[in-house]
Amino acid sequence: MTPTRRTFLSAAAASAGLGALTPRPTLASAAERAQQARRGSDPWIQVDTAALRANATSLAALAGGRPILAVIKNNGYGLGTVEVARALDGHQALAGFAVVKVSAALALRNAGIELPVLHMGATTPGESTELVAADVRLSAFQDSDPVHIGGLAESFRKRIPVHVYVDTGMRRLGMPAHRALPWMRELSTIPVKIEGTFMGFTEEAEFDADQLARFQSFASQARESRLELGLLHAASSHGLFLRSEAHLDMVRPGLALYGAYPSGADPSAVQLTPAFRLQARVARVELLRAGDSVSYGRNWVAERPTWTATLPVGHADGYPRRAVEGCEVLIGRRLYPVVGAVSASHTIVVLGDQPIVSVGDVATLVGPDDPAIHPNEVARRTGSSVYDVLMHLGQNLPRVVV
Numbered sequence: 001m002t003p004t005r006r007t008f009l010s011a012a013a014a015s016a017g018l019g020a021l022t023p024r025p026t027l028a029s030a031a032e033r034a035q036q037a038r039r040g041s042d043p044w045i046q047v048d049t050a051a052l053r054a055n056a057t058s059l060a061a062l063a064g065g066r067p068i069l070a071v072i073k074n075n076g077y078g079l080g081t082v083e084v085a086r087a088l089d090g091h092q093a094l095a096g097f098a099v100v101k102v103s104a105a106l107a108l109r110n111a112g113i114e115l116p117v118l119h120m121g122a123t124t125p126g127e128s129t130e131l132v133a134a135d136v137r138l139s140a141f142q143d144s145d146p147v148h149i150g151g152l153a154e155s156f157r158k159r160i161p162v163h164v165y166v167d168t169g170m171r172r173l174g175m176p177a178h179r180a181l182p183w184m185r186e187l188s189t190i191p192v193k194i195e196g197t198f199m200g201f202t203e204e205a206e207f208d209a210d211q212l213a214r215f216q217s218f219a220s221q222a223r224e225s226r227l228e229l230g231l232l233h234a235a236s237s238h239g240l241f242l243r244s245e246a247h248l249d250m251v252r253p254g255l256a257l258y259g260a261y262p263s264g265a266d267p268s269a270v271q272l273t274p275a276f277r278l279q280a281r282v283a284r285v286e287l288l289r290a291g292d293s294v295s296y297g298r299n300w301v302a303e304r305p306t307w308t309a310t311l312p313v314g315h316a317d318g319y320p321r322r323a324v325e326g327c328e329v330l331i332g333r334r335l336y337p338v339v340g341a342v343s344a345s346h347t348i349v350v351l352g353d354q355p356i357v358s359v360g361d362v363a364t365l366v367g368p369d370d371p372a373i374h375p376n377e378v379a380r381r382t383g384s385s386v387y388d389v390l391m392h393l394g395q396n397l398p399r400v401v402v
Contacts, residue, residue, distance in 0.1 A: 043280035043313035045393055047079050047401045049087040051275035051368065055257050058270045060093035063240060063251040067095035069118065069196075069233060071254030073104065078318065078393030079258060079276050082111045083401050088257075089113060095231075095250060096137075102127045109134040118163055118196075122173065132156055137195060140187060141165035141175040150190035163196035163230065166218060168211040170200045177214045181221055188227050196230040196250070197222075203238050203263075212246050241265035259368065260375045260386045274375055277367035278319065278393060282331065283346075284310040285355050294348045295340035299324065307351040309336070311363050316344040318393035319365050322382040323347065328372045330364045331357045335372050 060068055076084035081104045085097055096116030099105050105119045118137040125148065128138055132152050140149060140162040153160050164184065167174030175183055177199075188194075199215045201208045215234060222229055231249040237256035239246045242264055259274035261267050286309075288294070288302040311329065315321045321342045328335040329349050334356070336349035347365070351357060366378050366389060379386040 041281060041283060041312055042398070043278065043311075043317050043394075044398045044400050045079065046277040046279055046367075047083050047087065047399050048273070048275045048277070048368075049401060051259055051273040052084065052087045052257065053091055055259055055272050055275060056088060056091050056093050058272060059240060059251070059253050059256055062270045063235075063247050066247055067231075067250045068093045069095050069098050069250055069252045070257055071098045071236070071252055073098065073100040073120070073254065074391050075104075075393075075395055077254060077258045077387075078390040080399040082107055082113075083399045084257075085113045085115075086111065087401060089115060098252060102131065105131060105136045106134055109136065116161075116195075120163075120165070120173075128152065129155070132160060138162045139165045139173075140192070140194075141167070141173060143175075143183065146183070146186040146190055149187070149192055153191035159191045159193040161193045161195050163198055164194055166197060166199045166215060168199045168214040168218075169207060170202055170211075172200070174199065177218050180218055181225070184222055184227050185225065194228040194230045196233060198233045198252070201234065201236065201239055201243070201246070205242075208239075208243060208246075212243070236262075238262040238265070241269060255387060255390070258375075258390055260390060263386075274366075274368040276390075276393075277369070278313070278317070278365045279367075280311045280313040280363055280365070282309045282357055282359050282361045282363060283312045285351070285357060285359055286310070287355070293340070295343060295346070297341055299341055300339040305353075307353070307355045308339075309349050309351055309357055309363075311347045311349065311365070312345060313347055313365060314343045314345040316394065317397055318389075319347060320378065320382040320384055320389070320392075322384065323365075323378070325383070326381040327365075327378060330367070330370050330373050331361055335370060 056068060070088055072081050072084045075081055085108050088094060098118045098120050100121040105117050108117050116137060119131055120139050131138060149160050165174040166180050167176045201211055219229060219232060233250040233252050234248055235246040235251045237253040240251050240253050241262055255262055256272060259272045288306050288308055290302055290304050293301045313319055319342055323338045323342050327338045336351055338347055339350050340348045364373060366373050366375055371377060375389045376386050379389045
């Protein structure tokens with residue numbers, strides 16, 4: 001019988017009613033997903049608490065004992081904002097955390113993190129009100145901030161803690177240095193507590209020197225005008241390694257906290273340990289015949305009978321597409337080359353003449369356990385930035401904190 005519009009709608013309504021009576025599955029919490037990760041078939045990211053804390057200690061020493069404002073922006077450089085903060089919370093070298101998203105700042109407070117949190121981005125009036133209510137430090141740099149922050153001080157009946165953001169040439173955010181002094185004088189007339197003043201480098205050697213000179217000139221003029229500056233900070237991981245004169249009162253590392261080295265850094269300056277592992281279990285072990293190919297494009301063809309293993313992790317999870325150009329994966333104590341194509345959800349490695357791994361074995365694609373899978377080496381072999389190796393890690397993958 002041909003369905004009519006009436007019978008179709010009746011069936012749809014009955015189906016909807018039945019669906020309403022059927023219990024909906026509840027979504028697993030992040031903690032539950034982390035517990036399930038090692039037992040299941042989905043890939044995961046292991047976060048190494050000891051490595052994070054050891055890296056913080058090493059970087060504080062490199063900075064001459066200066067306090068560290070730990071940058072955990074962009075989902076904690078791929079490791080998880082809250083997971084990283086909890087791992088580092090209470091470390092004696094830390095002065096606080098810095099993020100660039102409002103949601104990240106509030107997530108830290110909702111997770112019970114009590115250390116100071118600096119929001120280094122722009123906000124709407126509603127967002128800044130929410131941040132102040134959560135005791136998050138604002139970055140002051142807008143022309144309207146003296147009036148806006150003054151209004152917040154009146155509403156909350158307290159001095160509002162801020163860090164002043166000075167633009168010395170990055171041209172991204174910040175009050176331009178050439179007009180910052182009169183603006184700073186206006187800002188200082190309201191109930192504000194300036195806990196710090198900061199800038200960001202372009203990481204171009206010659207221009208960085210000019211930027212630092214502009215910043216120090218502004219700071220000198222501000223001090224002559226008896227303006228409060230708080231702690232001066234400029235050095236990210238790059239500046240921490242390559243520009244010691246920019247260490248100032250406090251340093252602001254991100255990348256290096258997670259165990260990777262910025263471009264141009266000398267690894268012998270300080271020992272860092274990658275604080276994460278991108279891992280998955282072997283999903284399939286198969287003997288290919290001579291002439292068999294793997295994955296899209298048939299980019300790799302077996303010349304003789306060869307065993308391969310399939311890993312259920314791909315570029316959608318953050319593993320670089322170009323890993324087929326020379327990357328290896330660690331399974332057990334041996335390295336195996338990536339071949340074919342890294343698809344969205346799968347990576348294939350060559351085992352050789354024998355099936356020496358088994359379904360369910362843990363594979364590490366990026367991590368500290370062999371120089372070949374170090375994040376800096378993965379970046380080198382794939383022709384990418386080490387920042388991408390970390391920050392492109394899949395946000396939906398469970399983070400297993402050890």
